Amino acid sequence: MNIYVLLKRTFDTEEKIAVNSGRIEDDGAEYIINPYDEYAVEEAINLRDEHGGEVTVVTVGEEESEKQLRTALAMGADKAVLINTEDDLEEGDQFTTVKILEAFFEDREVDIILAGNVAIDEASGQVGPRLAERLNMPYVTTITSIDVDGDTVNIERDVEGDVEKVETTLPLLVTCQQGLNEPRYPSLPGIMKAKKKPLDELEIDDLDLDEDDVEPKTRTMEIFLPPEKQAGKVLEGEIDDQVKELVSLLKTESKVL
Amino acid sequence: MSKKVLVIGEAREGSLRNVSFEAIAAANIVSDGGEVIGVLCGSGDLNEMGKEMVYYGAERVITISNEELKTYTSDGYGQALAEVIEDESPDGIIMGHTAIGKDLTPKLASRLESGLISDATEVVNDGGSIVFTRPIYSGKAFEKKEITDGLVFATIRPNNIPPLTRDESLTGEVTEKTVEITNIRTIIKDIIRKSTDGVDLSEAKVIVAGGRGVKSAEGFEPLTELADVLGGTVGASRGACDAGYCDYSLQIGQTGKVVTPDLYIACGISGAIQHLAGMSNSKVIVAINKDPEANIFNVADYGIVGDLFDVVPKLIEEVKEMKVNA
Numbered sequence: 155m156n157i158y159v160l161l162k163r164t165f166d167t168e169e170k171i172a173v174n175s176g177r178i179e180d181d182g183a184e185y186i187i188n189p190y191d192e193y194a195v196e197e198a199i200n201l202r203d204e205h206g207g208e209v210t211v212v213t214v215g216e217e218e219s220e221k222q223l224r225t226a227l228a229m230g231a232d233k234a235v236l237i238n239t240e241d242d243l244e245e246g247d248q249f250t251t252v253k254i255l256e257a258f259f260e261d262r263e264v265d266i267i268l269a270g271n272v273a274i275d276e277a278s279g280q281v282g283p284r285l286a287e288r289l290n291m292p293y294v295t296t297i298t299s300i301d302v303d304g305d306t307v308n309i310e311r312d313v314e315g316d317v318e319k320v321e322t323t324l325p326l327l328v329t330c331q332q333g334l335n336e337p338r339y340p341s342l343p344g345i346m347k348a349k350k351k352p353l354d355e356l357e358i359d360d361l362d363l364d365e366d367d368v369e370p371k372t373r374t375m376e377i378f379l380p381p382e383k384q385a386g387k388v389l390e391g392e393i394d395d396q397v398k399e400l401v402s403l404l405k406t407e408s409k410v411l
Numbered sequence: 412m413s414k415k416v417l418v419i420g421e422a423r424e425g426s427l428r429n430v431s432f433e434a435i436a437a438a439n440i441v442s443d444g445g446e447v448i449g450v451l452c453g454s455g456d457l458n459e460m461g462k463e464m465v466y467y468g469a470e471r472v473i474t475i476s477n478e479e480l481k482t483y484t485s486d487g488y489g490q491a492l493a494e495v496i497e498d499e500s501p502d503g504i505i506m507g508h509t510a511i512g513k514d515l516t517p518k519l520a521s522r523l524e525s526g527l528i529s530d531a532t533e534v535v536n537d538g539g540s541i542v543f544t545r546p547i548y549s550g551k552a553f554e555k556k557e558i559t560d561g562l563v564f565a566t567i568r569p570n571n572i573p574p575l576t577r578d579e580s581l582t583g584e585v586t587e588k589t590v591e592i593t594n595i596r597t598i599i600k601d602i603i604r605k606s607t608d609g610v611d612l613s614e615a616k617v618i619v620a621g622g623r624g625v626k627s628a629e630g631f632e633p634l635t636e637l638a639d640v641l642g643g644t645v646g647a648s649r650g651a652c653d654a655g656y657c658d659y660s661l662q663i664g665q666t667g668k669v670v671t672p673d674l675y676i677a678c679g680i681s682g683a684i685q686h687l688a689g690m691s692n693s694k695v696i697v698a699i700n701k702d703p704e705a706n707i708f709n710v711a712d713y714g715i716v717g718d719l720f721d722v723v724p725k726l727i728e729e730v731k732e733m734k735v736n737a
């Protein structure tokens with residue numbers, strides 16, 4: 155199987171967010187593989203181990219993403235590709251990313267593409283379904299289990315808490331939801347091997363695209379922090395009285411009951 | 412400049428979801444005095460639901476009823492809506508940021524080569540330019556965004572943009588359109604309902620959430636009962652899900668769902684930064700925790716330091732009593 159994973163580098167979930175001159179402050183921030191993309195890497199490796207073939211991990215982003223791609227290789231992916239847009243693009247949005255990925259996949263043999271269902275930074279969740287549409291592939295989002303049998307694929311997906319059972323066929327794009335698997339930690343031999351695995355770097359020029367082709371359709375005008383939540387009232391006295399006071403406050407002061 | 416805006420409505424269990432009415436209100440801002448048109452896909456008679464959209468402010472409604480649209484598939488809905496978009500050539504499209512909205516709108520935007528702003532919590536018309544506010548980093552920050560080229564296309568987060576007042580005296584045409592649906596590539600074999608009350612976390616007005624302090628799957632029972640008497644639903648922290656006390660679909664936080672109910676009651680949740688990202692924009696937060704130093708108290712409007720198994724049953728009784736006296 156030709157298995158591809160779309161991977162994004164994101165801030166660690168532990169990071170506090172600060173805004174500096176209208177941008178998210180990234181000085182000293184720790185980065186990780188987007189947690190939902192980690193499920194995609196894990197599932198891709200499992201599919202390869204079961205059905206044979208090769209796992210290629212693809213990132214559209216900046217030079218620094220190499221580190222997260224190496225981590226995916228250390229987990230067990232076979233190849234990585236970084237489409238480095240750092241020097242070419244000032245701004246981009248989901249349209250931009252998908253235009254680039256569409257060009258990348260244009261002449262490739264693909265059986266399945268796995269992606270995270272959403273990235274925890276910009277959280278649009280658009281790239282997977284958008285790409286599937288451009289590649290004229292069926293797609294299934296927020297999957298929690300997948301079983302490939304020949305060209306037939308049986309999937310369970312999470313739909314707002316309900317489980318939907320879906321049957322579809324390869325080639326296919328899926329986006330991964332929590333519960334799909336437990337991503338492995340890279341082993342020490344895995345990390346050593348990863349250093350020798352191929353990591354190709356491309357620029358948009360290599361995909362016959364220029365800046366105008368991928369010009370974003372949206373613009374961020376401002377980034378700001380929500381008003382800091384003030385710590386409220388910790389109630390006192392006997393538990394019975396506290397409970398009475400709480401219900402009364404919810405009813406009269408905050409009017410939510 | 413006045414615009415023609417489509418609102419893609421969505422039903423659950425045979426009635427329209429509230430977010431569809433909120434989407435009409437958002438579309439009303441985007442249209443700037445233009446036209447707001449409701450669109451409904453489904454099977455059977457959709458006329459009554461079409462009328463509901465009119466009562467909430469849609470000027471007219473287009474329904475597409477077809478057995479193939481009985482359950483949502485991206486191919487089925489995609490084909491139906493592509494035809495409506497072709498007929499109407501709208502300037503804007505608004506839909507709820509629901510499971511269907513998240514699955515469908517990127518496909519439509521990609522086909523139309525248009526921008527798409529997902530999960531907006533606010534829409535304003537700033538001198539003719541339409542500005543959307545949306546959370547990023549799971550609500551740790553927000554961005555204001557606009558579409559620079561083409562269709563004004565957005566999904567809105569449930570519970571954030573108030574719907575217009577329902578008015579049964581409003582009139583508008585509900586027309587049925589026939590669309591041939593072919594080649595659905597994803598077949599829905601079965602749907603197993605786990606959400607018993609049909610209220611999704613993202614749309615719930617009240618959420619009672621449990622963390623590691625709940626200690627077991629059975630420990631969630633009093634929380635479920637409290638949620639029931641409050642007309643809400645149950646959620647959980649990652650700690651509780653990882654410990655196997657409940658299903659991952661209930662998880663609230665940076666991974667998991669981001670929620671903004673009117674009332675959020677956190678029981679036995681310490682308040683890790685990843686959890687706070689998912690719930691700290693709730694309107695009113697109550698924390699119940701044994702540990703007075705727990706981080707959750709820093710975002711809570713009201714806190715009770717105590718054992719949840721002691722506090723929650725008393726809270727259930729008190730709420731019941733309040734309802735009897737009301």
